[in-house]
Amino acid sequence: MQPFSFATAAHLICEPGAVQRLVPLCQAWGARSVVLVTDAGVARQDFFEEVRSAFARSGVALHVFDGVVAQAPETVIDKAAQFAREVQGNLVIGFGGGSSLDVAKLVAQLAHPDCRQTLSDLYGVDKVAGQRLPLIQVPTTAGSGSEVTPIAVVTTRHATRVAVVSARLLPDLALLDAELTLQLPAPVTAACGMLAMGHAVEAYTGARRKNPLSDMLAREALSLLGANLDEAVHNGTNLEARQAMLLGACLAGQAYANAPLAAVHALAYPLGGHCQVPHGVSTAVLLPHVLGFNASVAAPLYEELAPLLLGERLRAGDATDHTEQFIIELADLSERSGLPARLRDVGVEQDLLPRLATDAMLHERLLVNNPRQMTQAHALAIYQVAY
Numbered sequence: 001m002q003p004f005s006f007a008t009a010a011h012l013i014c015e016p017g018a019v020q021r022l023v024p025l026c027q028a029w030g031a032r033s034v035v036l037v038t039d040a041g042v043a044r045q046d047f048f049e050e051v052r053s054a055f056a057r058s059g060v061a062l063h064v065f066d067g068v069v070a071q072a073p074e075t076v077i078d079k080a081a082q083f084a085r086e087v088q089g090n091l092v093i094g095f096g097g098g099s100s101l102d103v104a105k106l107v108a109q110l111a112h113p114d115c116r117q118t119l120s121d122l123y124g125v126d127k128v129a130g131q132r133l134p135l136i137q138v139p140t141t142a143g144s145g146s147e148v149t150p151i152a153v154v155t156t157r158h159a160t161r162v163a164v165v166s167a168r169l170l171p172d173l174a175l176l177d178a179e180l181t182l183q184l185p186a187p188v189t190a191a192c193g194m195l196a197m198g199h200a201v202e203a204y205t206g207a208r209r210k211n212p213l214s215d216m217l218a219r220e221a222l223s224l225l226g227a228n229l230d231e232a233v234h235n236g237t238n239l240e241a242r243q244a245m246l247l248g249a250c251l252a253g254q255a256y257a258n259a260p261l262a263a264v265h266a267l268a269y270p271l272g273g274h275c276q277v278p279h280g281v282s283t284a285v286l287l288p289h290v291l292g293f294n295a296s297v298a299a300p301l302y303e304e305l306a307p308l309l310l311g312e313r314l315r316a317g318d319a320t321d322h323t324e325q326f327i328i329e330l331a332d333l334s335e336r337s338g339l340p341a342r343l344r345d346v347g348v349e350q351d352l353l354p355r356l357a358t359d360a361m362l363h364e365r366l367l368v369n370n371p372r373q374m375t376q377a378h379a380l381a382i383y384q385v386a387y
Helices: 018-028 046-058 074-086 098-110 186-205 212-234 239-258 263-275 279-313 319-336 350-360 376-386
Strands: 012-014 033-039 061-068 091-096 135-139 151-155 161-165 173-176
Touching (some): 012 018, 018 046, 018 091, 018 135, 061 098, 074 151, 091 098, 098 135, 098 151, 151 263, 186 212, 186 239, 186 263, 186 279, 186 319, 212 319, 263 279, 263 376, 279 319, 279 376, 350 376
Parallel strands (some): 012 173, 135 173
Antiparallel strands (some): 151 161
16 A cells, blocks of 8 residues: 555535534634635625624624635635635635635735735635635535645636645535535536546546545545436436535535546636636546546556446456446436536637647646647547547
8 A cells, every 4th residue: 555645624524514613613613704605696696695694693793705606716805815805704714616615715814914825826725824714615517626735726818727725714614504505506516426437537647646435435436426417417306416516516615626637627728718618617527538538548447447337238248348338327427417528518619629628738737637648639539529
């Protein structure tokens, strides 16, 4: 066994209705001024009004920043951090999808009274210094797993995607309440589910930092997600399926936080920066093609994962046969969920593909973890096949 380290959120609550415990949890931290980071869509939901009312009754001041947008632009993060400083927040809640959770991590760091760093100072691995404010993460989608990762992804002013990676960003508490996901439309449920499955697969097959704990989490995540995605998409009121999806996404997040992601995400990020393709959708489109590229090296690992999705439907064969069935099943699951299968279907222009391939190569921290070495020519070929 290779030496490894493993870190995750300090505390996890997985329970329908757990959001009702949010105020007492903040009070237990001694919070006087809570900054809640979310987007405008979440802020309009009925359950959010209940959260506001609970804080109003408690006497704990709640200050809502609802300006988060997809892909977490630098300008939004700077505004949110400034807002938190102005209201003298002493606890931060991320409440929403992956972008809201990522912004909350950075706000908790940048709004600490002793912070002397700017946002750009944080870019990269282990560049974060000093303390942060207490941080609670409440996901309202079952996809990013950001509620348990030490990573925040930012879209720069130049439409590139950069990451802040630091154990200091790991939240104090992740609260998984599937009642908050019941309002999600089927396309969003599908895209988030495929994103989480991509996380699990890449964590399990990475070339670096793969370890027994991340493997265990990735396998359980893939089992939960594969068994419940169809039901969550086509019968969104099924609370049990929704809770299973939320836990699956969280476990996948714990896995890839410790066994990093790879080429699927390196190729997906430029699609978000340049074409505003939702991250879950770009992952779903690219996943079968990148796995096909990796198969010559990673087939034994894909074979180990195949029974988790296919069960008794897995036909007899060798590692190559089982890998092919596994990749086809992932593509079929995406199609059954109603997601687009090609880049042209999500508005990507063909003449942009070379630029996407160039930008994908900037994500070296991801590409070094891919089981098969990938060049810019390989990336372009994958984009072309996926087009």
